[in-house]
Amino acid sequence: xxxxxxxxxAILAEISDLNHATALLAWDMQTYMPPGGAEGCGNQLALxxxxxxxxxxxxxxxxxxxxxxxxAATLEPDSDESRLxxxxxxNYDKALRIPARHIEESARLTARAExxxxxxxxxxxxxxxxxxxxxxxxxxxxxxxxxxxxDHPYDALLDDFEPGMKTxxxxxxxxxxxxxxxxxxxxxxxxxxxxxxxxxxxxxxxRQWGFGEQVISKFGFxxxxxxxxxxxxxxxxxxxxxxxRITTRVDANFLNSMLFGTMHxxxxxxxxxxxxxxxxxxxxxxxxxLALDExxxxxxxxxxxxxxxxWKHFYARMQETFPQISTVPLEKFYKGINKVTPSFIRVExxxxxxxxxxxxxxxxxxxxxxxxxxxxxLPALWxxxxxxxxxxxxPNDAQGVLQDIHWSQGxxxxxxxxxxxxxISVQLWEKINQDIPDLEGQIEAGKFGALLSWLRExxxxxxxxxxxxxxxxxxxxxxxxxxxxxxxxxxxxxxIYNL
Amino acid sequence: xxxxxxxxxAILAEISDLNHATALLAWDMQTYMPPGGAEGCGNQLALxxxxxxxxxxxxxxxxxxxxxxxxAATLEPDSDESRLxxxxxxNYDKALRIPARHIEESARLTARAExxxxxxxxxxxxxxxxxxxxxxxxxxxxxxxxxxxxDHPYDALLDDFEPGMKTxxxxxxxxxxxxxxxxxxxxxxxxxxxxxxxxxxxxxxxRQWGFGEQVISKFGFxxxxxxxxxxxxxxxxxxxxxxxRITTRVDANFLNSMLFGTMHxxxxxxxxxxxxxxxxxxxxxxxxxLALDExxxxxxxxxxxxxxxxWKHFYARMQETFPQISTVPLEKFYKGINKVTPSFIRVExxxxxxxxxxxxxxxxxxxxxxxxxxxxxLPALWxxxxxxxxxxxxPNDAQGVLQDIHWSQGxxxxxxxxxxxxxISVQLWEKINQDIPDLEGQIEAGKFGALLSWLRExxxxxxxxxxxxxxxxxxxxxxxxxxxxxxxxxxxxxxIYNL
Numbered sequence: 001x002x003x004x005x006x007x008x009x010a011i012l013a014e015i016s017d018l019n020h021a022t023a024l025l026a027w028d029m030q031t032y033m034p035p036g037g038a039e040g041c042g043n044q045l046a047l048x049x050x051x052x053x054x055x056x057x058x059x060x061x062x063x064x065x066x067x068x069x070x071x072a073a074t075l076e077p078d079s080d081e082s083r084l085x086x087x088x089x090x091n092y093d094k095a096l097r098i099p100a101r102h103i104e105e106s107a108r109l110t111a112r113a114e115x116x117x118x119x120x121x122x123x124x125x126x127x128x129x130x131x132x133x134x135x136x137x138x139x140x141x142x143x144x145x146x147x148x149x150x151d152h153p154y155d156a157l158l159d160d161f162e163p164g165m166k167t168x169x170x171x172x173x174x175x176x177x178x179x180x181x182x183x184x185x186x187x188x189x190x191x192x193x194x195x196x197x198x199x200x201x202x203x204x205x206x207r208q209w210g211f212g213e214q215v216i217s218k219f220g221f222x223x224x225x226x227x228x229x230x231x232x233x234x235x236x237x238x239x240x241x242x243x244x245r246i247t248t249r250v251d252a253n254f255l256n257s258m259l260f261g262t263m264h265x266x267x268x269x270x271x272x273x274x275x276x277x278x279x280x281x282x283x284x285x286x287x288x289x290l291a292l293d294e295x296x297x298x299x300x301x302x303x304x305x306x307x308x309x310x311w312k313h314f315y316a317r318m319q320e321t322f323p324q325i326s327t328v329p330l331e332k333f334y335k336g337i338n339k340v341t342p343s344f345i346r347v348e349x350x351x352x353x354x355x356x357x358x359x360x361x362x363x364x365x366x367x368x369x370x371x372x373x374x375x376x377x378l379p380a381l382w383x384x385x386x387x388x389x390x391x392x393x394x395p396n397d398a399q400g401v402l403q404d405i406h407w408s409q410g411x412x413x414x415x416x417x418x419x420x421x422x423x424i425s426v427q428l429w430e431k432i433n434q435d436i437p438d439l440e441g442q443i444e445a446g447k448f449g450a451l452l453s454w455l456r457e458x459x460x461x462x463x464x465x466x467x468x469x470x471x472x473x474x475x476x477x478x479x480x481x482x483x484x485x486x487x488x489x490x491x492x493x494x495x496i497y498n499l
Numbered sequence: 500x501x502x503x504x505x506x507x508x509a510i511l512a513e514i515s516d517l518n519h520a521t522a523l524l525a526w527d528m529q530t531y532m533p534p535g536g537a538e539g540c541g542n543q544l545a546l547x548x549x550x551x552x553x554x555x556x557x558x559x560x561x562x563x564x565x566x567x568x569x570x571a572a573t574l575e576p577d578s579d580e581s582r583l584x585x586x587x588x589x590n591y592d593k594a595l596r597i598p599a600r601h602i603e604e605s606a607r608l609t610a611r612a613e614x615x616x617x618x619x620x621x622x623x624x625x626x627x628x629x630x631x632x633x634x635x636x637x638x639x640x641x642x643x644x645x646x647x648x649x650d651h652p653y654d655a656l657l658d659d660f661e662p663g664m665k666t667x668x669x670x671x672x673x674x675x676x677x678x679x680x681x682x683x684x685x686x687x688x689x690x691x692x693x694x695x696x697x698x699x700x701x702x703x704x705x706r707q708w709g710f711g712e713q714v715i716s717k718f719g720f721x722x723x724x725x726x727x728x729x730x731x732x733x734x735x736x737x738x739x740x741x742x743x744r745i746t747t748r749v750d751a752n753f754l755n756s757m758l759f760g761t762m763h764x765x766x767x768x769x770x771x772x773x774x775x776x777x778x779x780x781x782x783x784x785x786x787x788x789l790a791l792d793e794x795x796x797x798x799x800x801x802x803x804x805x806x807x808x809x810w811k812h813f814y815a816r817m818q819e820t821f822p823q824i825s826t827v828p829l830e831k832f833y834k835g836i837n838k839v840t841p842s843f844i845r846v847e848x849x850x851x852x853x854x855x856x857x858x859x860x861x862x863x864x865x866x867x868x869x870x871x872x873x874x875x876x877l878p879a880l881w882x883x884x885x886x887x888x889x890x891x892x893x894p895n896d897a898q899g900v901l902q903d904i905h906w907s908q909g910x911x912x913x914x915x916x917x918x919x920x921x922x923i924s925v926q927l928w929e930k931i932n933q934d935i936p937d938l939e940g941q942i943e944a945g946k947f948g949a950l951l952s953w954l955r956e957x958x959x960x961x962x963x964x965x966x967x968x969x970x971x972x973x974x975x976x977x978x979x980x981x982x983x984x985x986x987x988x989x990x991x992x993x994x995i996y997n998l
Contacts, residue, residue: 018546028527032726036721036723040519040738047517222535239540
C-alpha cells in the first residue's frame with residue numbers, strides 16, 4: 001500500500017507544481033507583464049490548468065483512490081495520510097461530475113462577462129451586464145444540479161469554498177449577527193462623528209511603501225521566502241511553500257490603502273508560509289477554506305493593525321515618516337482609522353459596516369440561485385437592501401449592484417466567506433488572548449513572535465487538512481459563531497463613540 | 500493531410516506554450532524570485548521541460564512525421580509548412596537518439612558542477628572544478644557518439660546551436676580571421692593609447708537606466724510588447740511573440756555595462772519581436788541559430804551603438820544627463836568607448852580583441868572533445884594561448900580558464916557562435932549600407948526605422964525557418980565569411996589609432 005500512497009503523492013506533487021507555475025503566470029499578469037503578453041499568457045494558463053485537471057480526474061487517480069480508500073479507513077482519522085486520501089477523493093468526485101462542456105462554456109462566458117461588466121460599471125448601465133449575469137446564474141444553477149445530494153442548491157456552490165459548510169449554517173450565523181450590527185450602526189450614527197481628514201492628504205508613495213515593509217517585517221514576514229509588489233488589486237499568491245508573494249496598491253492621497261492592505265495580505269501570506277513541511281507539495285497545502293484564509297488577513301489587518309496597542313508602538317515612527325501628521329495625537333489617529341460610516345463600496349467599508357455588505361450579497365445570491373429574483377430586478381433590490389441595512393441608497397448602479405467584479409467572473413457562492421472570516425478572526429482572537437494573557441503588552445512592545453507562533457501551531461501548519469468548522473471547533477472549542485464578533489464591535493466602537 | 504498538419508501545429512502550439520511558461524519561470528528566477536523559491540522553481544522547471552520533451556518525442560509525433568514527410572516533399576521547399584515538417588523532423592530525430600539516462604545524468608552533473616565552478620572561481624583553484632569538467636567532457640563525448648553520422652564529433656555539438664554548420668567550416672573561417680586580428684592588435688598596441696578614464700567614475704544608476712530606456716525607445720523597442728529589468732547577468736527571454744523581456748545590469752562607476760548591455764539585449768529582442776505572425780506558436784519561432792541571434796545583438800551594440808553617427812545624435816543628451824562628462828569632447832568620447840586593449844576577461848573585451856577570446860576557447864573545446872588534451876592541463880594551455888594571441892598571461896585561473904560559466908553548465912559547443920555572430924553582423928551591415936545608402940545620415944538624425952524594417956524583412960520574420968548559412972547566403976549573397984569583419988576592424992581602428 002505504501003507504493004500506492006507514494007504514487008498518489010507523486011501525482012499530487014505534479015499537480016502542485018503545475019498549480020504553482022500557473023500561480024506565477026497569474027502573478028506576473030497582475031504585476032509585470034507588458035500588455036502584449038495577455039493573449040499568450042491566457043494560452044499558457046489554459047494549458048497548465050488543463051494539464052492539472054487531467055491529473056486530478058485521470059483514470060489512474062480513480063483506481064488509486066479505489067484502492068486507497070479502504071486502507072485510509074483503517075488509519076487514524078486525523079493522520080496526514082487519511083486526510084490526504086479524503087481530500088483527494090473529494091476533489092476527484094467533484095471534478096468528475098462537471099462535464100467538460102460546462103467548464104468550457106463557463107470559461108468562455110467569463111471572458112466576455114468580465115468585459116461587459118467593466119463597460120457596464122464604467123457607464124453605470126446595468127443593462128449591458130444583465131444578459132451575461134443571467135447566463136452566469138443559469139450556469140451556476142446547472143453547476144448546482146450536478147450535485148443533487150445537497151439540501152440546498154447554494155450548498156453545492158458554497159462547498160467549493162467552505163468544505164462541509166451548509167447554506168443553512170451560514171444563514172443562521174448571519175441571522176444572529178445582522179440585527180445586532182444594524183443596531184450598533186444606528187447607535188454610532190446618532191453620535192458625533194470622529195475626524196479623519198488628516199488621512200486624506202498627500203503622502204509620499206515611497207515612504208508609504210517603506211513604512212508598510214517595516215510593519216510586516218516586524219510582524220515576521222520573511223523576505224527570503226516572499227516579496228511584495230504593486231498591483232491594481234491587492235492579492236496574495238502561493239508560488240511554493242518558500243515563495244509567497246503579496247501585492248498592494250498605494251494611494252498617494254490616502255494612507256489606508258497601503259497600510260491596511262499590506263497587513264491584510266501579509267496575514268494571508270503567513271497562512272501559506274506556516275504550513276507543516278510534510279504537507280508541502282500535496283493538496284493539503286493551502287488553507288482550510290476561504291473563510292479561514294480571510295480570518296488570518298483580517299486578524300492582522302484589524303485586530304492587530306487597527307488596535308490601540310499596535311499604534312502605541314508604531315505611531316512615533318509613523319509621525320517621523322510623515323511629518324504632516326506630527327500634530328495629530330495618537331488617540332485622534334486611532335479613532336480616525338476606525339471611523340464608522342455607512343458607505344456604498346464594500347471594499348472600503350469599516351469593521352462595523354463591512355459584514356452588512358456581505359449579508360446583502362448573500363441574500364441576493366441565494367435568491368438568484370433559487371430563481372426567486374429576476375436578474376433585471378437586481379438594481380432595485382440592491383438599493384432597497386442598502387437602505388434597509390445601512391440607511392443609504394447608492395446614487396447609481398456603478399456604486400451599487402455593479403461595484404464588485406465577482407459575479408462577472410462566475411463567482412457566485414463565496415461572498416459569505418468574507419464575513420465568516422471576520423467572525424472567525426475574533427473567535428480566534430478571544431482564544432489567543434486566553435492563551436497569551438500579555439498579548440496587548442507584547443503588541444505595544446512591537447513583539448509579534450508569540451502571536452505568529454500561536455497561529456502557526458493552531459491554524460497554519462494544518463493547511464487544508466481540516467474542514468473549516470472542524471478546525472474552528474478544534475481550536476476555539478466551538479463552531480463558527482457571531483458572538484465574539486458582536487462583543488468585539490460593541491466594546492471597541494462603544495468606547496470610540498461613547499455609546 | 501490538412502488535418503494532420505493541423506494536428507502537428509496543435510502539438511507544436513502546446514510545446515510552445517510549455518516553453519514560454521518555462522521561460523517565464525526562468526526569467527522570474529533571475530529577476531524577482533525570493534531565494535526561498537529556488538527549489539520549488541527547480542521542480543516546476545523540470546516538470547515543464549519533461550512535459551515538453553514528452554511531446555517532442557511522442558509516438559504520435561513519430562507517426563505524424565512519417566505521414567507528413569512525403570507530403571512535405573511535394574511542397575515548395577521554402578514554404579512555411581515544408582520547413583515546419585523539416586525542423587520538427589530534425590528535432591524529433593535528435594531527441595529520440597538521446598537516452599533519458601544521459602539527460603538525467605547531465606542535469607544532475609550540471610547542478611553540482613555549477614556550484615563547484617563558483618567555488619573554484621572564487622578561490623581561483625582549478626582543482627575544485629577539474630573532476631566535474633572531466634565528467635562533463637566525457638558526457639559531451641558520449642553525446643557526440645549518439646550522432647555517428649557527422650565528420651567530426653564536435654559537429655554534433657555545434658549542430659544544436661548552428662544547424663547544418665560543420666566544425667571544418669568554423670575552423671576555416673577562424674583560420675582566415677585569426678592572423679589578421681592578431682596583426683591588427685599588434686599594430687594598435689604599438690600606437691599611443693586613447694583615453695577612457697572619464698568612463699570610469701560615478702554615474703547615477705537611475706539616470707543610467709533612464710538613458711538606456713531612451714536609446715532603445717528611439718531604436719523602436721515597443722514597451723507594450725516587452726520590458727526591461729535588472730539582473731546579475733543580462734539576458735533576453737521570449738515569453739511569447741508579444742512579450743519579450745530583456746535584462747541588464749548597471750554599474751554605478753562605469754557607463755558601458757548598462758549602455759552597451761541594453762542595446763545588445765534590445766538587438767536580441769528585436770529578432771524575436773520581428774517574427775512573421777504566421778510562424779508564431781510553432782517551432783519556427785526563435786532564431787535561425789545562436790550566431791544569427793548574436794549578429795542582431797552585436798549589430799545594435801557595436802555597429803550602431805559604438806559608431807560615430809550614433810553619438811553625433813545622442814552625445815548632447817548624454818552630456819545633459821551626466822554633467823560630469825560635459826567637458827569631454829564627442830571625438831574623445833567616441834575613441835574612449837572604442838578603446839582597444841588586450842584583456843583577460845572575454846565579456847569585457849573590445850571589438851578588436853573579442854574574437855580572439857572565442858577562438859582560444861574553440862580550439863580548447865575541440866581538443867578536449869578529441870581527447871587530445873587532459874582537463875588537468877587546461878590552465879597551462881589557456882595561459883599559453885592567451886600569451887600567444889593577446890600577448891598577456893592571466894595572473895590567476897579565476898581570470899583565466901575559470902572565467903566563464905558555460906562549461907560548468909555542460910555547454911561545450913557554442914562559444915563559436917559569439918564570434919560567428921560578430922562576423923555575420925558586419926556582413927549584414929555591408930549589405931544594409933548598400934540597400935540604405937543614407938544609413939549613416941539616418942542614424943545621425945536618430946532615425947532607426949529603415950534599419951529595423953530591413954532587419955525584420957530580411958532576418959527576423961523568418962524565425963528559425965532557415966539554417967544559418969542558408970539565411971546568410973540568401974541575404975548577403977555569400978556564406979559566413981570573415982572578410983567584411985576584417986575590413987570593418989581595419990577601417991574603424993585604423994582611423995581611431997592612426998594606423
